[in-house]
Amino acid sequence: MLEKIEKFQILLLSVVIMLGLIISSIVVTNALSKNSITVTGSYSQNVISDNGSFEFEINVRNPQKSTAYQILDKQKPIVVDYLIKKGFKKEEVDSRTISCYPSYKINANGNTTNEIAYYNVSQNFSVKSNDVNKIKDVSTEISSLVNQGIDMNVYNPSYFYSGLSDLKVKMLEEATKDARQRASAMLKATHNRVGKIQSLKMGVFQITPIYSNNVSDSGISDTTTIEKKITAVANVTFGVK
Numbered sequence: 486m487l488e489k490i491e492k493f494q495i496l497l498l499s500v501v502i503m504l505g506l507i508i509s510s511i512v513v514t515n516a517l518s519k520n521s522i523t524v525t526g527s528y529s530q531n532v533i534s535d536n537g538s539f540e541f542e543i544n545v546r547n548p549q550k551s552t553a554y555q556i557l558d559k560q561k562p563i564v565v566d567y568l569i570k571k572g573f574k575k576e577e578v579d580s581r582t583i584s585c586y587p588s589y590k591i592n593a594n595g596n597t598t599n600e601i602a603y604y605n606v607s608q609n610f611s612v613k614s615n616d617v618n619k620i621k622d623v624s625t626e627i628s629s630l631v632n633q634g635i636d637m638n639v640y641n642p643s644y645f646y647s648g649l650s651d652l653k654v655k656m657l658e659e660a661t662k663d664a665r666q667r668a669s670a671m672l673k674a675t676h677n678r679v680g681k682i683q684s685l686k687m688g689v690f691q692i693t694p695i696y697s698n699n700v701s702d703s704g705i706s707d708t709t710t711i712e713k714k715i716t717a718v719a720n721v722t723f724g725v726k
Contacts, residue, residue, distance in 0.1 A: 520724065520725040521683055521722050521723060521724055521725060522668050522671065522672065522679075522722070522723055522725055523720065523721070523722045523723075524664045524665075524667045524668040524671070524720075524721055524722075524723070525664065525667075525688070525718060525719070525720050525721075526660045526661055526662070526663035526664025526665070526666075526667060526718070526719045526721060527660050527663055527716060527717065527718050527719075528656050528659035528660040528662075528663055528716070528717050529714055529715065529716040529717075530652065530656060530714070530715055531695055531712065531713070531714050531715075532646045532648075532649075532652070532712075532713055532714075532715060533617075533646070533711060533712055533713075534617050534644035534645055534646050534710075534711045534712075534713065535615060535617065535645075535646060535647050535648075536613070536614070536615045536617065536644075536645050536647060537613070537614065537617040537620035537621070537642055537643060537644040537645065537711075538611060538612060538613040538614075538620065538642065538643050539611075539612055539620055539623075539624040539639070539640060539641070539642035539643070540609060540610065540611050540612070540639075540640045541609070541610055541612075541627060541637055541638060541639040541640060542607050542608060542609045542610065542637060542638050543557060543560055543561065543564065543607060543608050543610070543635060543636065543637050544605065544606075544607045544636045544637065544638065545557045545560070545605075545606045545607070545636065546588075546603045546604070546605055546606075546636075547603055547604060547606075548601075548602070548603045548604070549604070550585065550604045550606070553585070553603075553604045553605075553606040554583075554585075554606055556606075557583065557606050557607075557608060560634075560635050561580070561608070563630065563633060563635065564610070564627075564630060564635065564637075565578055567627065567630060568612060568623065568627075571619065571622075571623050571626075572616070572619055573612060573614060573619070573623070577612060577613050577614055578610060578611075578612050579610065579611045579612075579613070580608060580609075580610050581608060581609040581610065581611070582608075582609075583606060583607070583608045584606070584607050584608070585604055585605065585606045585607075586604070586605050587601045587602075587603070587604055587605070588601070588602050588603055588604075588605060589601060589602060590602045617644055617711050618711075620642050620644070621642060621711065624639060624641070624642040627639055641709065643708040643709070644708055644709070644710060644711050644713075645708065646713065646715075649692075649715070652715065653690060653717065656690075656715065656717035657687055657717050657719055659717070660717045660718060660719035661682075661685065661719045661721055663719075664719055664720075664721040664723075665679055665721070665723065668721075668723050672725065677725050677726065678725070678726050679723045679724075679725070679726075680723055680724030680725055680726040681723070681724050682721060682722070682723055682724075683722045683723065683724055684721070684722040685719060685720070685721050685722075686719070686720040686721075687717075687718075687719055687720075688717070688718030688719060688720055689701070689702070689703060689704030689718065690704055690706075690715060690716065690717055690718075691704060691705045691714075691715070691716040691718075692704075692705055692706045692707050692713055692714075692715050692716075693705050693707050693713065693714050693716075694707055694709070694710045694712070694713065694714070695710070695712045695713060695714045696714075697714065700716075
């Protein structure tokens, strides 16, 4: 009887060992199949903006509202003629709605009264062109019209690259290639190779001045410079074989 029990225990132990080996084999196989490496690839390219714009406003102050409007009407043609002489077309100059609000007098105690001191009348203009150098030059020169009695505020110009959408597709492809090269270099020391892509996530694009190293988690979209550097980032997970 004792001999039968010992044989049964030996048999049971053998089964347990075999099951353990099978399970271990499955775990190892699954672990190997799940082996992966995640790498960030990047690609940068410089571009030159091919269109731009700038905005400015004409301001008039006068105790009489009607007079303020009349002065503005006389100044507008002067500004438009200036822009046309600088090479802009009429359709490239867009005038916005005129705004008007009163400013009230201040009494001797420093308190605002209900008596109107003057009216502020202003109108915004937007100028667009595919000639970015002309935009740059005129945006810095137009304020010279103050010498003709025109009160104006000129805002910084903005520059854009129209081919950005198509370029982003190409740059994402190049960033993915860069990620593969980096993964291959990292795995070379372990005698492994890069397998198929398991997941791909496009990072934000950084559009910065050409010599800038600034980055942002939400991306940068510079419009202040004509020459820009565009950087694409791709986070890629590769299988390992």
